[in-house]
Amino acid sequence: MIEYRDVSVLRGGTAILDRITLNIDKGERVAFLGRSGAGKTTALKVINGLIAPSSGDVIVDDRSTSQHALPLLRRRIGYVMQQPALFPHRNVLDNVATVPRLLQWAEERIRAESERLLEQLELPVSAFGARFPRMLSGGQQQRVAIARALIAAPEIVLCDEPFSALDPIIRGEMQTLFVGAVRASGAPEARTTPTTLVFVTHDVREALRIAERVIVFDEGRLVVDTPADAFMSHEHPLVRRFVEA
Amino acid sequence: MNELLRLTGEHLLIVAIAVTIAIAAGVPLGTFAHRRRRLGGVALRITDIVQTIPSLAMFGFLIPLPFVGGIGARPAIVALVLYSLLPIVRSTLVGLDRVDAHVREAATAMGMTDRQLLWSVELPLATPAIVAGIRIASVTAIGVATIAAAVGGGGLGTLIFRGVSMVDTRLILSGALPAALLAIGADLVLTQVERYFARRRGEA
Numbered sequence: 001m002i003e004y005r006d007v008s009v010l011r012g013g014t015a016i017l018d019r020i021t022l023n024i025d026k027g028e029r030v031a032f033l034g035r036s037g038a039g040k041t042t043a044l045k046v047i048n049g050l051i052a053p054s055s056g057d058v059i060v061d062d063r064s065t066s067q068h069a070l071p072l073l074r075r076r077i078g079y080v081m082q083q084p085a086l087f088p089h090r091n092v093l094d095n096v097a098t099v100p101r102l103l104q105w106a107e108e109r110i111r112a113e114s115e116r117l118l119e120q121l122e123l124p125v126s127a128f129g130a131r132f133p134r135m136l137s138g139g140q141q142q143r144v145a146i147a148r149a150l151i152a153a154p155e156i157v158l159c160d161e162p163f164s165a166l167d168p169i170i171r172g173e174m175q176t177l178f179v180g181a182v183r184a185s186g187a188p189e190a191r192t193t194p195t196t197l198v199f200v201t202h203d204v205r206e207a208l209r210i211a212e213r214v215i216v217f218d219e220g221r222l223v224v225d226t227p228a229d230a231f232m233s234h235e236h237p238l239v240r241r242f243v244e245a
Numbered sequence: 246m247n248e249l250l251r252l253t254g255e256h257l258l259i260v261a262i263a264v265t266i267a268i269a270a271g272v273p274l275g276t277f278a279h280r281r282r283r284l285g286g287v288a289l290r291i292t293d294i295v296q297t298i299p300s301l302a303m304f305g306f307l308i309p310l311p312f313v314g315g316i317g318a319r320p321a322i323v324a325l326v327l328y329s330l331l332p333i334v335r336s337t338l339v340g341l342d343r344v345d346a347h348v349r350e351a352a353t354a355m356g357m358t359d360r361q362l363l364w365s366v367e368l369p370l371a372t373p374a375i376v377a378g379i380r381i382a383s384v385t386a387i388g389v390a391t392i393a394a395a396v397g398g399g400g401l402g403t404l405i406f407r408g409v410s411m412v413d414t415r416l417i418l419s420g421a422l423p424a425a426l427l428a429i430g431a432d433l434v435l436t437q438v439e440r441y442f443a444r445r446r447g448e449a
Contacts, residue, residue: 048354075356085347089369089445098355148355158354 001026001196002047002156007056009042009220016042018220019056026155027194029182031201031211031228033242038217040200044158047198048077060156075102078149078157078195082165084141086133092118092144093129099152110151117147120181139170143177150181157182159199163206175209204231204242216242249404253423256400259318259393260386263325267382271330272375275337276363285338292331300324300389304396321390321398328389329382336378340371373443380435387428391420401427 002024009017017039024030032040045051046058049070057064060073086095093114100110115125121143133141142162149157162178163171182195201207207214207228214231216224216238224236232243278285298306307313307320314320344367352366368375394402404420407413 050350050354071356071358073356074354077354079351079354081347081351083347085345085351087348087352087366088345098352098357102356102361145351 001028001061002198003059004043004046005057005059007043007046007053007058009039009046009051010054015220017046017053020222022215022222022225024196024198026196028213029197029199029211030213030215031199031207032215032217033201033204033207034217035202037219039220040217041160042220043217044160044198044200047156047158048074048079071102075099075152076154076156078152078154079160080142080145080149080158080162081160082162084133084138084145086141086144086148088133091130091132092123092136093125095133095144096147096151098148103152105152113151114147117151117181118144120184121147121177123147139166139174142166142174146178146181154195156196156198159197161201164201164203171206175206179210204245207231249419249423252399252401252403252420253427256387256390256402256424256427259321259398259400260325260383260390263322263386263390264329264379264383266322266326267329267333268379270326271333271378271382272337274330275334275375276341276368278334278338279341289331289334289338292327292334295327296331300328300392301395303327304392308396316397318393318398320396321393321400324393325386325389329386332381332385333375333378336374336381337371340374340378341367343374344370372445373439376435376439376442380432380439383431383435384428387424387431391424 002022004020004022007017007020008015020043032043034040042051046053046065047060049065049068052066057066059065060068060077065073087098090098093111096114096118097110100113114129118125118128123140123143128136128140128144133144136144142165146162163174166174182197197211199207199210201210208231212228214224214226214228215222216236218238224234224239226234226239231239234240274288278288303324304320307324308315310320313323348366348370349362352362357365390398390400391402391405393400394406401420401424405417405424408416408418408420
Protein backbone atom coordinates (compact mmCIF):
# COMPACT_ATOMS: atom_id res chain seq x y z
CA MET A 1 0.00 0.00 0.00
CA ILE A 2 2.70 2.50 1.05
CA GLU A 3 6.31 1.85 0.18
CA TYR A 4 9.34 4.04 0.89
CA ARG A 5 12.22 3.34 -1.46
CA ASP A 6 15.42 4.90 -0.16
CA VAL A 7 13.65 8.16 0.64
CA SER A 8 15.64 11.19 1.73
CA VAL A 9 14.50 14.73 2.38
CA LEU A 10 17.17 17.39 2.58
CA ARG A 11 16.80 20.91 3.92
CA GLY A 12 19.72 23.28 3.64
CA GLY A 13 22.24 20.45 3.45
CA THR A 14 20.97 18.46 6.43
CA ALA A 15 18.95 15.30 6.03
CA ILE A 16 15.55 15.53 7.71
CA LEU A 17 14.86 12.06 6.40
CA ASP A 18 17.84 9.86 5.72
CA ARG A 19 17.43 6.97 3.25
CA ILE A 20 14.24 5.46 4.58
CA THR A 21 13.11 2.12 3.18
CA LEU A 22 9.86 0.83 4.57
CA ASN A 23 6.74 -1.08 3.61
CA ILE A 24 3.31 -0.51 5.09
CA ASP A 25 0.65 -3.04 4.16
CA LYS A 26 -2.98 -2.38 3.43
CA GLY A 27 -4.97 -2.21 6.64
CA GLU A 28 -1.97 -1.85 8.93
CA ARG A 29 -2.09 0.57 11.84
CA VAL A 30 1.38 2.03 12.22
CA ALA A 31 2.74 4.56 14.71
CA PHE A 32 5.71 6.75 13.85
CA LEU A 33 7.35 7.46 17.18
CA GLY A 34 10.20 9.81 17.88
CA ARG A 35 11.37 12.93 19.64
CA SER A 36 10.70 16.29 18.06
CA GLY A 37 12.88 16.82 15.02
CA ALA A 38 13.27 13.07 14.49
CA GLY A 39 11.74 13.25 11.03
CA LYS A 40 8.45 11.49 11.76
CA THR A 41 6.23 14.32 10.53
CA THR A 42 8.28 14.62 7.35
CA ALA A 43 7.97 10.86 6.88
CA LEU A 44 4.20 11.30 7.15
CA LYS A 45 3.95 14.23 4.75
CA VAL A 46 5.79 12.52 1.91
CA ILE A 47 2.90 10.05 1.73
CA ASN A 48 0.34 12.64 0.59
CA GLY A 49 2.91 14.75 -1.20
CA LEU A 50 2.83 17.74 1.14
CA ILE A 51 6.60 17.29 1.09
CA ALA A 52 8.44 15.91 -1.92
CA PRO A 53 11.41 13.57 -1.37
CA SER A 54 14.79 14.99 -2.38
CA SER A 55 15.72 11.51 -3.55
CA GLY A 56 14.09 8.11 -3.59
CA ASP A 57 10.45 7.33 -4.16
CA VAL A 58 7.33 6.96 -2.10
CA ILE A 59 4.99 4.46 -3.76
CA VAL A 60 1.32 4.76 -2.93
CA ASP A 61 -1.02 2.38 -4.70
CA ASP A 62 1.66 1.04 -7.06
CA ARG A 63 2.67 4.50 -8.24
CA SER A 64 5.24 7.03 -7.08
CA THR A 65 3.74 10.14 -5.50
CA SER A 66 5.65 12.07 -8.16
CA GLN A 67 3.49 10.32 -10.76
CA HIS A 68 0.18 10.89 -9.01
CA ALA A 69 -2.08 13.85 -9.64
CA LEU A 70 -1.70 14.94 -6.02
CA PRO A 71 -5.11 16.57 -5.45
CA LEU A 72 -6.80 13.36 -6.62
CA LEU A 73 -4.56 11.18 -4.48
CA ARG A 74 -5.11 13.40 -1.43
CA ARG A 75 -8.88 13.08 -1.69
CA ARG A 76 -8.40 9.39 -0.94
CA ILE A 77 -6.15 10.06 2.05
CA GLY A 78 -7.52 11.37 5.33
CA TYR A 79 -5.32 13.88 7.15
CA VAL A 80 -5.56 15.10 10.73
CA MET A 81 -2.99 17.32 12.37
CA GLN A 82 -2.35 18.75 15.80
CA GLN A 83 -4.32 21.90 15.00
CA PRO A 84 -7.93 21.20 14.01
CA ALA A 85 -7.44 23.80 11.24
CA LEU A 86 -11.15 23.86 10.46
CA PHE A 87 -12.31 26.32 7.83
CA PRO A 88 -13.46 29.20 10.05
CA HIS A 89 -15.97 30.48 7.50
CA ARG A 90 -17.78 27.18 7.22
CA ASN A 91 -20.04 25.50 9.75
CA VAL A 92 -19.48 21.98 11.04
CA LEU A 93 -21.48 20.25 8.30
CA ASP A 94 -19.81 22.22 5.53
CA ASN A 95 -16.38 21.50 7.00
CA VAL A 96 -17.14 17.80 7.08
CA ALA A 97 -18.50 17.96 3.52
CA THR A 98 -15.21 19.29 2.09
CA VAL A 99 -13.85 16.12 0.51
CA PRO A 100 -17.22 14.65 -0.56
CA ARG A 101 -17.95 17.89 -2.40
CA LEU A 102 -14.57 17.71 -4.12
CA LEU A 103 -15.55 14.17 -5.10
CA GLN A 104 -18.97 15.47 -6.21
CA TRP A 105 -21.06 13.22 -4.04
CA ALA A 106 -24.82 13.77 -4.03
CA GLU A 107 -25.84 16.11 -1.19
CA GLU A 108 -28.18 13.49 0.37
CA ARG A 109 -25.30 11.05 0.62
CA ILE A 110 -23.04 13.70 2.16
CA ARG A 111 -25.75 14.52 4.67
CA ALA A 112 -26.37 10.89 5.61
CA GLU A 113 -22.68 10.06 5.99
CA SER A 114 -21.98 13.23 8.00
CA GLU A 115 -24.83 12.47 10.36
CA ARG A 116 -23.66 8.93 10.94
CA LEU A 117 -20.03 9.92 11.49
CA LEU A 118 -20.69 12.96 13.67
CA GLU A 119 -23.10 10.91 15.76
CA GLN A 120 -20.37 8.34 16.29
CA LEU A 121 -17.96 11.09 17.34
CA GLU A 122 -20.60 12.29 19.80
CA LEU A 123 -21.36 15.52 17.97
CA PRO A 124 -25.02 15.09 16.97
CA VAL A 125 -25.82 17.06 13.84
CA SER A 126 -28.99 18.50 15.33
CA ALA A 127 -26.94 20.31 17.98
CA PHE A 128 -23.61 20.87 16.23
CA GLY A 129 -24.16 20.78 12.47
CA ALA A 130 -24.83 24.49 12.04
CA ARG A 131 -22.21 25.72 14.51
CA PHE A 132 -19.11 27.49 13.39
CA PRO A 133 -15.66 26.34 14.54
CA ARG A 134 -15.23 29.32 16.88
CA MET A 135 -18.27 28.11 18.84
CA LEU A 136 -16.65 24.75 19.65
CA SER A 137 -14.15 23.66 22.30
CA GLY A 138 -10.73 22.40 21.23
CA GLY A 139 -11.77 18.77 21.66
CA GLN A 140 -14.97 19.30 19.68
CA GLN A 141 -13.04 21.03 16.90
CA GLN A 142 -10.63 18.14 16.72
CA ARG A 143 -13.55 15.70 16.44
CA VAL A 144 -14.90 17.70 13.52
CA ALA A 145 -11.42 17.56 11.96
CA ILE A 146 -11.48 13.77 12.39
CA ALA A 147 -14.92 13.56 10.78
CA ARG A 148 -13.68 15.76 7.94
CA ALA A 149 -10.77 13.37 7.40
CA LEU A 150 -12.80 10.15 7.60
CA ILE A 151 -16.02 11.11 5.82
CA ALA A 152 -15.07 9.88 2.36
CA ALA A 153 -13.91 6.46 3.59
CA PRO A 154 -10.24 7.07 2.77
CA GLU A 155 -8.04 4.05 2.14
CA ILE A 156 -5.26 5.72 4.10
CA VAL A 157 -5.52 7.97 7.16
CA LEU A 158 -2.54 10.10 8.20
CA CYS A 159 -2.42 11.68 11.65
CA ASP A 160 0.16 14.10 12.96
CA GLU A 161 -0.10 14.25 16.77
CA PRO A 162 -3.83 14.90 16.57
CA PHE A 163 -4.40 14.75 20.31
CA SER A 164 -1.29 16.33 21.80
CA ALA A 165 -2.92 19.76 22.18
CA LEU A 166 -5.78 18.32 24.25
CA ASP A 167 -5.86 17.85 27.99
CA PRO A 168 -5.07 14.29 29.23
CA ILE A 169 -8.63 13.24 30.11
CA ILE A 170 -10.08 14.32 26.78
CA ARG A 171 -7.09 12.80 25.03
CA GLY A 172 -7.93 9.33 26.34
CA GLU A 173 -11.58 9.62 25.27
CA MET A 174 -10.55 10.90 21.87
CA GLN A 175 -8.17 8.00 21.27
CA THR A 176 -10.99 5.54 21.90
CA LEU A 177 -13.47 7.46 19.75
CA PHE A 178 -10.89 7.80 17.03
CA VAL A 179 -10.03 4.12 16.80
CA GLY A 180 -13.73 3.27 16.65
CA ALA A 181 -14.36 5.83 13.94
CA VAL A 182 -11.41 4.68 11.84
CA ARG A 183 -12.58 1.08 12.05
CA ALA A 184 -16.11 2.02 11.03
CA SER A 185 -15.11 4.71 8.58
CA GLY A 186 -16.89 5.03 5.31
CA ALA A 187 -19.95 3.59 3.65
CA PRO A 188 -20.52 -0.15 4.15
CA GLU A 189 -19.53 -1.00 0.59
CA ALA A 190 -16.20 0.76 1.06
CA ARG A 191 -15.54 -0.94 4.36
CA THR A 192 -14.50 -4.27 2.86
CA THR A 193 -10.84 -3.25 3.05
CA PRO A 194 -9.68 -1.89 6.37
CA THR A 195 -8.20 1.57 6.53
CA THR A 196 -4.43 1.92 6.60
CA LEU A 197 -3.46 4.22 9.44
CA VAL A 198 -0.18 6.08 9.93
CA PHE A 199 -0.09 7.91 13.23
CA VAL A 200 2.69 10.27 14.28
CA THR A 201 3.19 10.72 18.01
CA HIS A 202 5.83 11.26 20.64
CA ASP A 203 3.67 9.54 23.26
CA VAL A 204 4.49 5.84 23.76
CA ARG A 205 1.19 4.99 25.43
CA GLU A 206 -0.75 6.60 22.62
CA ALA A 207 1.31 4.72 20.03
CA LEU A 208 0.67 1.38 21.73
CA ARG A 209 -2.99 2.14 22.18
CA ILE A 210 -3.65 2.97 18.55
CA ALA A 211 -1.11 1.04 16.49
CA GLU A 212 -0.19 -2.58 15.97
CA ARG A 213 3.25 -1.69 14.65
CA VAL A 214 5.65 0.93 15.97
CA ILE A 215 8.38 2.56 13.94
CA VAL A 216 10.87 4.73 15.77
CA PHE A 217 12.66 7.59 14.03
CA ASP A 218 15.76 9.33 15.29
CA GLU A 219 17.67 12.12 13.54
CA GLY A 220 15.99 11.33 10.25
CA ARG A 221 16.73 7.64 10.35
CA LEU A 222 14.48 4.69 10.93
CA VAL A 223 15.99 3.02 13.98
CA VAL A 224 13.34 0.55 15.20
CA ASP A 225 10.50 -1.28 13.46
CA THR A 226 8.63 -3.60 15.77
CA PRO A 227 5.19 -5.06 16.42
CA ALA A 228 3.49 -3.01 19.13
CA ASP A 229 3.28 -5.93 21.55
CA ALA A 230 7.04 -6.44 21.39
CA PHE A 231 7.80 -2.76 21.89
CA MET A 232 8.01 -2.68 25.67
CA SER A 233 10.69 -5.36 25.73
CA HIS A 234 12.66 -4.05 22.75
CA GLU A 235 16.33 -3.53 23.54
CA HIS A 236 17.20 -0.51 21.43
CA PRO A 237 18.50 2.21 23.78
CA LEU A 238 16.09 4.81 22.39
CA VAL A 239 13.16 2.47 23.05
CA ARG A 240 14.43 1.92 26.58
CA ARG A 241 14.50 5.67 27.11
CA PHE A 242 10.96 6.01 25.76
CA VAL A 243 9.71 3.17 27.95
CA GLU A 244 11.40 4.48 31.08
CA ALA A 245 10.34 8.10 30.53
CA MET B 246 -29.89 73.02 -5.47
CA ASN B 247 -30.32 71.27 -8.79
CA GLU B 248 -26.72 71.89 -9.65
CA LEU B 249 -25.65 70.58 -6.26
CA LEU B 250 -27.48 67.30 -6.88
CA ARG B 251 -26.08 66.99 -10.37
CA LEU B 252 -22.53 67.61 -9.18
CA THR B 253 -22.95 65.19 -6.27
CA GLY B 254 -24.15 62.55 -8.71
CA GLU B 255 -21.24 63.27 -11.00
CA HIS B 256 -18.85 63.07 -8.07
CA LEU B 257 -20.21 59.72 -6.96
CA LEU B 258 -20.21 58.37 -10.50
CA ILE B 259 -16.55 59.24 -11.08
CA VAL B 260 -15.59 57.66 -7.76
CA ALA B 261 -17.73 54.56 -8.37
CA ILE B 262 -16.26 53.96 -11.82
CA ALA B 263 -12.72 54.48 -10.57
CA VAL B 264 -13.07 52.26 -7.50
CA THR B 265 -14.75 49.53 -9.54
CA ILE B 266 -11.85 49.51 -11.99
CA ALA B 267 -9.40 49.56 -9.08
CA ILE B 268 -11.12 46.54 -7.51
CA ALA B 269 -11.12 44.67 -10.81
CA ALA B 270 -7.41 45.29 -11.19
CA GLY B 271 -6.32 45.43 -7.56
CA VAL B 272 -7.71 42.17 -6.21
CA PRO B 273 -6.09 40.04 -8.95
CA LEU B 274 -2.89 42.07 -8.54
CA GLY B 275 -2.90 41.49 -4.78
CA THR B 276 -3.53 37.78 -5.34
CA PHE B 277 -0.66 37.69 -7.77
CA ALA B 278 1.57 39.53 -5.31
CA HIS B 279 0.68 36.90 -2.72
CA ARG B 280 1.63 34.01 -5.00
CA ARG B 281 4.71 35.54 -6.60
CA ARG B 282 6.51 37.30 -3.82
CA ARG B 283 9.24 39.03 -5.79
CA LEU B 284 7.18 40.31 -8.71
CA GLY B 285 4.45 41.19 -6.26
CA GLY B 286 6.92 43.25 -4.25
CA VAL B 287 7.78 45.23 -7.36
CA ALA B 288 4.10 45.84 -8.16
CA LEU B 289 3.53 47.02 -4.63
CA ARG B 290 6.52 49.35 -4.80
CA ILE B 291 5.14 50.94 -7.96
CA THR B 292 1.67 51.52 -6.49
CA ASP B 293 3.44 52.88 -3.41
CA ILE B 294 5.28 55.47 -5.49
CA VAL B 295 2.09 56.43 -7.35
CA GLN B 296 0.42 57.00 -3.99
CA THR B 297 3.03 59.55 -2.96
CA ILE B 298 2.48 61.81 -5.99
CA PRO B 299 0.52 64.88 -4.84
CA SER B 300 -2.90 64.80 -6.43
CA LEU B 301 -2.69 68.18 -8.18
CA ALA B 302 0.67 67.13 -9.64
CA MET B 303 -0.86 63.86 -10.77
CA PHE B 304 -3.53 65.70 -12.74
CA GLY B 305 -0.78 67.88 -14.15
CA PHE B 306 1.10 64.81 -15.36
CA LEU B 307 -2.04 63.40 -16.94
CA ILE B 308 -3.04 66.45 -18.97
CA PRO B 309 -0.41 66.05 -21.73
CA LEU B 310 -0.80 62.26 -21.99
CA PRO B 311 -2.69 60.85 -24.98
CA PHE B 312 -5.61 58.40 -24.48
CA VAL B 313 -5.57 58.33 -20.67
CA GLY B 314 -4.97 62.00 -20.09
CA GLY B 315 -6.26 65.34 -21.25
CA ILE B 316 -9.06 67.36 -19.76
CA GLY B 317 -12.40 66.15 -18.38
CA ALA B 318 -13.69 63.07 -16.60
CA ARG B 319 -11.27 60.62 -18.20
CA PRO B 320 -8.02 61.84 -16.55
CA ALA B 321 -9.97 62.25 -13.32
CA ILE B 322 -11.00 58.60 -13.38
CA VAL B 323 -7.49 57.49 -14.34
CA ALA B 324 -5.99 59.40 -11.42
CA LEU B 325 -8.55 58.03 -8.97
CA VAL B 326 -7.90 54.48 -10.17
CA LEU B 327 -4.18 54.96 -9.55
CA TYR B 328 -4.83 56.25 -6.04
CA SER B 329 -7.32 53.49 -5.23
CA LEU B 330 -5.06 50.74 -6.40
CA LEU B 331 -2.59 50.73 -3.54
CA PRO B 332 -4.98 50.22 -0.61
CA ILE B 333 -6.82 47.48 -2.50
CA VAL B 334 -3.70 45.62 -3.65
CA ARG B 335 -2.13 45.90 -0.22
CA SER B 336 -5.20 44.81 1.71
CA THR B 337 -5.74 41.85 -0.62
CA LEU B 338 -2.15 40.82 -0.04
CA VAL B 339 -2.40 41.28 3.72
CA GLY B 340 -5.73 39.43 3.86
CA LEU B 341 -4.33 36.46 1.96
CA ASP B 342 -1.13 36.45 4.03
CA ARG B 343 -3.14 36.33 7.21
CA VAL B 344 -4.90 33.09 6.31
CA ASP B 345 -3.73 30.52 8.87
CA ALA B 346 -1.01 28.32 7.38
CA HIS B 347 -2.55 25.27 9.05
CA VAL B 348 -5.90 25.97 7.42
CA ARG B 349 -4.14 26.26 4.09
CA GLU B 350 -2.31 22.99 4.72
CA ALA B 351 -5.57 21.26 5.65
CA ALA B 352 -7.22 22.47 2.44
CA THR B 353 -4.33 21.21 0.35
CA ALA B 354 -4.22 17.90 2.18
CA MET B 355 -7.98 17.44 1.59
CA GLY B 356 -7.22 17.51 -2.12
CA MET B 357 -8.10 21.06 -3.14
CA THR B 358 -6.34 22.33 -6.23
CA ASP B 359 -4.57 25.69 -6.02
CA ARG B 360 -7.56 27.33 -7.65
CA GLN B 361 -10.04 25.71 -5.26
CA LEU B 362 -7.86 26.75 -2.34
CA LEU B 363 -7.89 30.34 -3.59
CA TRP B 364 -11.60 30.60 -4.32
CA SER B 365 -13.13 28.58 -1.55
CA VAL B 366 -10.72 29.25 1.32
CA GLU B 367 -8.24 32.06 0.83
CA LEU B 368 -10.36 34.74 -0.82
CA PRO B 369 -13.40 34.20 1.45
CA LEU B 370 -11.14 34.47 4.49
CA ALA B 371 -9.45 37.56 3.07
CA THR B 372 -12.73 39.29 2.22
CA PRO B 373 -13.00 41.46 5.36
CA ALA B 374 -9.46 42.78 4.74
CA ILE B 375 -10.22 43.38 1.06
CA VAL B 376 -13.37 45.31 1.97
CA ALA B 377 -11.29 47.39 4.39
CA GLY B 378 -9.03 48.26 1.48
CA ILE B 379 -12.02 49.17 -0.67
CA ARG B 380 -13.28 51.41 2.13
CA ILE B 381 -9.99 53.27 2.39
CA ALA B 382 -9.78 53.52 -1.41
CA SER B 383 -13.32 54.93 -1.63
CA VAL B 384 -12.83 57.54 1.07
CA THR B 385 -9.55 58.64 -0.50
CA ALA B 386 -11.12 58.75 -3.96
CA ILE B 387 -14.03 60.89 -2.76
CA GLY B 388 -11.50 63.37 -1.39
CA VAL B 389 -9.18 63.41 -4.37
CA ALA B 390 -12.14 63.68 -6.75
CA THR B 391 -12.78 67.23 -5.48
CA ILE B 392 -9.46 68.19 -7.04
CA ALA B 393 -10.47 66.57 -10.33
CA ALA B 394 -12.52 69.70 -11.01
CA ALA B 395 -9.21 71.46 -11.66
CA VAL B 396 -8.87 69.47 -14.90
CA GLY B 397 -12.54 69.76 -15.78
CA GLY B 398 -13.44 66.43 -14.21
CA GLY B 399 -16.63 67.81 -12.73
CA GLY B 400 -18.00 66.83 -9.35
CA LEU B 401 -18.30 68.82 -6.15
CA GLY B 402 -14.85 70.30 -6.59
CA THR B 403 -16.38 72.50 -9.28
CA LEU B 404 -18.22 74.46 -6.59
CA ILE B 405 -15.15 74.66 -4.39
CA PHE B 406 -12.89 75.98 -7.15
CA ARG B 407 -15.57 78.41 -8.31
CA GLY B 408 -15.98 79.60 -4.74
CA VAL B 409 -12.25 80.08 -4.31
CA SER B 410 -11.93 82.17 -7.46
CA MET B 411 -14.96 84.26 -6.47
CA VAL B 412 -13.83 84.45 -2.81
CA ASP B 413 -17.29 83.18 -1.86
CA THR B 414 -17.17 81.16 1.33
CA ARG B 415 -20.74 79.94 1.02
CA LEU B 416 -20.05 78.61 -2.43
CA ILE B 417 -16.90 76.84 -1.23
CA LEU B 418 -18.81 75.27 1.65
CA SER B 419 -21.64 74.18 -0.65
CA GLY B 420 -19.09 71.96 -2.36
CA ALA B 421 -16.89 71.10 0.60
CA LEU B 422 -19.61 70.05 3.04
CA PRO B 423 -21.35 67.53 0.76
CA ALA B 424 -17.95 66.13 -0.24
CA ALA B 425 -17.04 65.64 3.40
CA LEU B 426 -20.43 64.09 4.14
CA LEU B 427 -20.01 61.69 1.21
CA ALA B 428 -16.65 60.56 2.55
CA ILE B 429 -17.99 60.06 6.06
CA GLY B 430 -21.07 58.26 4.74
CA ALA B 431 -19.01 55.94 2.54
CA ASP B 432 -16.79 55.15 5.51
CA LEU B 433 -19.77 54.27 7.72
CA VAL B 434 -21.50 52.13 5.11
CA LEU B 435 -18.40 50.22 4.11
CA THR B 436 -17.46 49.67 7.75
CA GLN B 437 -20.79 47.87 8.14
CA VAL B 438 -20.10 45.79 5.02
CA GLU B 439 -16.72 44.89 6.47
CA ARG B 440 -18.32 43.78 9.75
CA TYR B 441 -20.88 41.73 7.86
CA PHE B 442 -18.15 39.79 6.06
CA ALA B 443 -16.12 39.39 9.24
CA ARG B 444 -19.18 37.88 10.93
CA ARG B 445 -19.77 35.59 7.99
CA ARG B 446 -16.24 34.32 8.01
CA GLY B 447 -16.81 33.41 11.61
CA GLU B 448 -14.85 36.03 13.48
CA ALA B 449 -16.93 38.47 15.40
